[in-house]
Every structure is written in C-alpha cells, then in structure tokens.
Amino acid sequence: MVVQAKSSSHNCSRTMEGNQHKVDANVLLLGAENVGKSALTVRFLTRRFIGEYGDIESIYSHIDKIDGREISFNIWDSLYPQDCETTETISEKQLQWADGVILVYSICDRSSFEVVRQQVHLIRHASRKMSATAPIIIVGNKRDLQHQRSVSSEEGRLLALSEDCGFFEISAAETYHGVLLVFHELMDLIKESRALRKGAAGIKSIVRSMSAVFGKKRVE
Numbered sequence: 001m002v003v004q005a006k007s008s009s010h011n012c013s014r015t016m017e018g019n020q021h022k023v024d025a026n027v028l029l030l031g032a033e034n035v036g037k038s039a040l041t042v043r044f045l046t047r048r049f050i051g052e053y054g055d056i057e058s059i060y061s062h063i064d065k066i067d068g069r070e071i072s073f074n075i076w077d078s079l080y081p082q083d084c085e086t087t088e089t090i091s092e093k094q095l096q097w098a099d100g101v102i103l104v105y106s107i108c109d110r111s112s113f114e115v116v117r118q119q120v121h122l123i124r125h126a127s128r129k130m131s132a133t134a135p136i137i138i139v140g141n142k143r144d145l146q147h148q149r150s151v152s153s154e155e156g157r158l159l160a161l162s163e164d165c166g167f168f169e170i171s172a173a174e175t176y177h178g179v180l181l182v183f184h185e186l187m188d189l190i191k192e193s194r195a196l197r198k199g200a201a202g203i204k205s206i207v208r209s210m211s212a213v214f215g216k217k218r219v220e
C-alpha cells in the first residue's frame with residue numbers, strides 16, 4: 001500500500017511549470033530491498049539518519065530551495081516487491097507518475113547492483129513505448145562500508161554512462177551533503193528534460209502552423 005503524505009499528480013507538476021517561483025517534481029526511488037532507499041529519503045527530508053525505517057511505502061512532499069527558487073518535491077519511497085523473480089518490479093503507474101528516478105543499490109550487495117541494471121533497462125524500454133524519458137540517477141549507497149565493497153565505483157559509473165544516467169556514490173548514514181547533491185542533480189536533469197520537451201512541442205507547433213499556411217496557399 002502506498003501512503004500519500006500530500007496528493008500530487010503528474011498534471012500538477014506540469015501546470016506549475018509556468019510559475020517562475022515554484023516548480024513541482026515527482027521523484028521515484030527504486031532498487032532492491034535494504035539498499036537504503038528509505039534512509040536516503042529520510043536524510044533528504046529531515047537531514048537525519050535514524051538507522052531503522054521499517055517496510056513502509058510512502059509518498060512524501062518536501063519543499064526545498066534551489067538557486068532561490070522553491071522546488072516542491074514529491075518523493076515516492078517504494079518497496080521492492082517480494083517473491084518477484086518473474087513479475088515486473090516497476091509498475092506502469094510509477095513510471096507515469098515519475099518526473100525523475102533514483103535507482104539505488106548497495107556497494108556491498110552485488111545482487112542489488114544487478115537489480116538496478118535490470119530496472120534501468122526496464123525503464124528505458126517502457127519509456128520508449130510511452131515516448132517519455134524520465135531522467136535517471138544511479139546511486140551506489142553505503143559508501144562507508146568500504147571493507148565490504150563488492151561493486152567497484154567503475155562498474156557503477158560504466159553502467160550509468162552506458163544508459164545515459166547520472167551517477168553518485170554516497171553514504172546516507174554518514175552525510176547529508178551527498179544525498180542533497182543527488183536530488184539537486186536530478187532536479188537539474190528534470191528541468192533540462194522539460195525544456196527539451198517544450199522545445200520539441202514548440203517546433204511541432206511551428207511546423208503545424210507553417211503547413212497550415214502553405215496548405216492554404218496551395219488550396220487558394
């Protein structure tokens with residue numbers, strides 16, 4: 001069950017785009033269980049690391065200021081489905097909702113890295129079908145546990161590079177700053193992707209009006 005702390009829809013994020021002072025962004029956190037999705041979320045919301053988070057799936061609202069502009073984040077801290085070897089681990093609803101995605105793995109859990117690899121492919125595949133591209137940031141968490149590392153930084157960076165994603169290695173347990181950087185970078189990517197979409201829509205409408213004019217002339 002998803003508990004929604006404050007309701008927000010994809011349309012809402014679009015309508016607010018025109019407002020110079022406030023921007024909405026729906027951020028979806030995905031990844032295997034126990035990698036620190038909730039730790040990352042709670043760090044961003046409260047600046048604190050509390051250690052245990054339970055198995056709660058929730059959408060949180062949080063206002064942040066970036067470069068003097070208010071950003072209203074809606075953060076979906078998801079649960080990785082249990083016994084899901086064959087079923088889909090990301091729902092269409094989640095992808096339609098998300099303006100941007102944070103894919104989290106633990107640097108000391110190789111299987112969680114494989115889940116991220118699988119999920120990034122799933123998202124790219126679904127995006128092509130929905131002709132929408134939500135920016136993705138891949139995050140290797142638990143950087144403080146170097147002695148237990150089983151995924152190298154290079155592997156993480158390479159996966160991100162090959163899938164056109166952002167990449168960070170952080171420790172939600174140790175610092176707030178790394179978590180903040182992840183959300184701010186994702187916001188930058190979301191803005192870029194919206195600007196691109198607007199540009200594409202603008203070009204389409206110019207083409208439409210031009211063909212309307214030239215079409216008319218030909219008829220006359």
Ligand SMILES: Nc1nc2c(ncn2[C@@H]2O[C@H](COP(=O)(O)OP(=O)(O)O)[C@@H](O)[C@H]2O)c(=O)[nH]1
Pocket residue numbers: 032033034035036037038039040050051052053054141142143144145170171172173174
């Ligand atoms: N050492 C360390 N432990 C972490 C870190 N982030 C989360 N954890 C721990 O990992 C466990 C799972 O975290 P949680 O956020 O519940 O994972 P989720 O299932 O992906 O939401 C908890 O015991 C956290 O305290 C981190 O950066 N370093």
Ligand SMILES: [Mg+2]
Pocket residue numbers: 037038039053054055056077078079
């Ligand atoms: Mg959790």
